[in-house]
Amino acid sequence: MIPYATTAEAEAALGRAMTWAEAAWYQYSAAMPDSWLHCHTTFILFVIYTITPLPLVVLEQFAPSIVLPYKLQPRVRLPLAASLRCYMEAACFFPLAVGFQLVSYPAAVKILRTRMGLPLPSVRETIAQLVVYSLMEDYLSYWIHRLLHTQWGYEKIHRVHHEFTAPTGFAMSYSHWAENLFLSIPALAGPVIVPCHITTQWLWFCIRLIEGINTHSGYHFPFSPSKLIPFYGGAEYHDYHHYAGGRSQSNFAPLFTYCDYIYRTDKGYRYHKLKQAKLKSLEENNVEKKGGSTAFNTVQD
Numbered sequence: 372m373i374p375y376a377t378t379a380e381a382e383a384a385l386g387r388a389m390t391w392a393e394a395a396w397y398q399y400s401a402a403m404p405d406s407w408l409h410c411h412t413t414f415i416l417f418v419i420y421t422i423t424p425l426p427l428v429v430l431e432q433f434a435p436s437i438v439l440p441y442k443l444q445p446r447v448r449l450p451l452a453a454s455l456r457c458y459m460e461a462a463c464f465f466p467l468a469v470g471f472q473l474v475s476y477p478a479a480v481k482i483l484r485t486r487m488g489l490p491l492p493s494v495r496e497t498i499a500q501l502v503v504y505s506l507m508e509d510y511l512s513y514w515i516h517r518l519l520h521t522q523w524g525y526e527k528i529h530r531v532h533h534e535f536t537a538p539t540g541f542a543m544s545y546s547h548w549a550e551n552l553f554l555s556i557p558a559l560a561g562p563v564i565v566p567c568h569i570t571t572q573w574l575w576f577c578i579r580l581i582e583g584i585n586t587h588s589g590y591h592f593p594f595s596p597s598k599l600i601p602f603y604g605g606a607e608y609h610d611y612h613h614y615a616g617g618r619s620q621s622n623f624a625p626l627f628t629y630c631d632y633i634y635r636t637d638k639g640y641r642y643h644k645l646k647q648a649k650l651k652s653l654e655e656n657n658v659e660k661k662g663g664s665t666a667f668n669t670v671q672d
Contacts, residue, residue, distance in 0.1 A: 373397060373400060373401045373487075373488045373489060374488070375397075375401070375489075378394065378397060381393075381397055381489055384489070385489060385490055389489070390491070392491055393489055393490060393491050396489070396491055396570070397489065400487065400488075405476075405480075405487050406473060406476045408487050408569055409472055409476055409479065409480075409485070409569070410469050410472045410473060411569075411573065412472070412572065412573060412576055413465055413468045413469045413472060414469070415573055415576070415577060416465070416576055416577070416580055417462070417465040419577055419580050419581060419584075420461070420462070420465075420541075420543075420544060420580060420584070421458075421462070423540060423580075423581055423584045424458075424539065424540025424541050424543075424584055424588070427539075427540060427588055427589075427590060428451075428454050428539065428540070428541070431448070431449075432451050435448075438590060441590045441591055441592050441593075442589060442590055443537075443589055443590065443591055443606065443607060443610040443614075444536075444537040444589065444610065444614065447536070447537035449535075449537065449539055454539055454541055457535070457539065457541040457542055457545045458541045460545060461541060461543075461544040461545045461546075462544075464544070464548070464551060482563055483559075483562055483563060483566065483572075484566040485562070485566060485567065485568070485569050485572055486566070486567070486568045486569065487568070487569045491568060491570060492567065492568045492570070492571055496571075497567075497571050497574065500561070500565055500567050500571055500575075501571070501574070501575055501578065503561055503565055504558075504561030504562065504565070504575050505561075505626060505627075506627075507557070507560050507561045507564070508557040508558050508560065508561060508579065508625075508626070509557075509624060509625060509626045509627050509629075509630065510557075510630060511556065511557035511560055512554060512557040512558075512624075512625045512626075513623050513624050513625070513630040513631075513634075515553050515554060515556070515557065516623040516624075516625065517623050517636070519550065519553075520617075520619065520620065520623070525617050527547075528547045528549050528550050529546075529547070529550060529617075530617060531545070531546055531547040531550070532545060532546040532547070532550060533613060533616055533617055535613060536613055536614060536616055537589055537610075537613065537614070538587040538588070538589050538609075538610065538613045539587065539588070539589055540584040540585075540587055540588045540589075541587075542587050543580070543583040543584045543586075543587040544583075558575075558576065558579055561575070562575065582597075582626060583625070585597065585605070585606060586604065586605060586606050586608070586609040586610075586625070586626075587606070587609065587613075588606050589606065589610060590606055591605065591606050591607040591610075602627040602628050602629050603626065603627060603628070604622070604624055604626065604627065604628045604631075608622055608624075608628065608640065609622060609625075611639075611640050611643055612640075615639060619639065620636060620639065621636055621637055621638060621639030621640045622636070622637060622639070622640050623636055
């Protein structure tokens with residue numbers, strides 16, 4: 372709750388006029404308890420998780436010719452009922468998360484030290500924090516993911532997530548409750564070590580969720596803006612991990628690929644890509660030979 376009764380008091384405390392964003396934030400949050408602002412995180416993530424995967428799910432079911440050319444495993448078509456089951460089982464965790472956030476709010480305030488008032492962070496500050504959070508989350512998630520692929524971790528916990536060998540966007544959050552708990556630690560590590568404003572925290576969790584939905588989408592679009600991000604794995608990179616399944620000891624990185632490169636856990640993927648390239652080359656050569664032979668026979672006739 373912002374401790375200023377009027378905008379004039381807020382601007383006097385800031386020593387300047389509020390920006391349009393700060394004025395909007397003041398109007399929205401001035402009379403709202405901080406605990407409710409804290410719980411906004413789960414609601415925002417629920418909306419994004421519900422909406423973001425829908426276009427591809429709908430197009431695959433009702434207009435497959437539009438998207439199937441970009442599907443990484445085109446022979447696998449997930450029934451609509453399976454997608455809905457995946458969504459419903461994952462979405463049930465969101466109401467529980469709201470309750471947990473309310474109960475844990477006093478402790479979360481001390482641990483996260485999240486700012487909720489004025490001023491709002493600058494664009495430069497926000498970008499710098501997001502970069503730090505991304506690198507930190509990526510490194511920690513890499514090692515947790517590797518541990519989940521040990522025999523015990525996979526059989527007891529991680530196998531639930533790998534039920535989808537050809538993943539869909541909804542499968543991003545389809546996991547054992549323990550896995551959801553473990554993987555929330557890397558996402559929170561950055562904001563704990565480098566405290567931020569609640570709006571930056573919302574933005575960070577939204578970016579991370581959308582990125583996770585993208586890597587689990589099962590589609591690789593050549594025009595995706597994610598291709599402009601250095602060291603970004605994307606859907607193709609993570610899809611191989613699901614394709615290989617429990618035996619996979621490759622592609623553990625959730626966002627960037629530097630950990631897999633440093634620790635040499637990208638060998639399986641590189642071999643897979645090389646094999647695919649050779650098969651594609653052989654197919655193209657066979658088509659050319661058949662085409663040449665047909666052309667020659669036509670001329671002879």
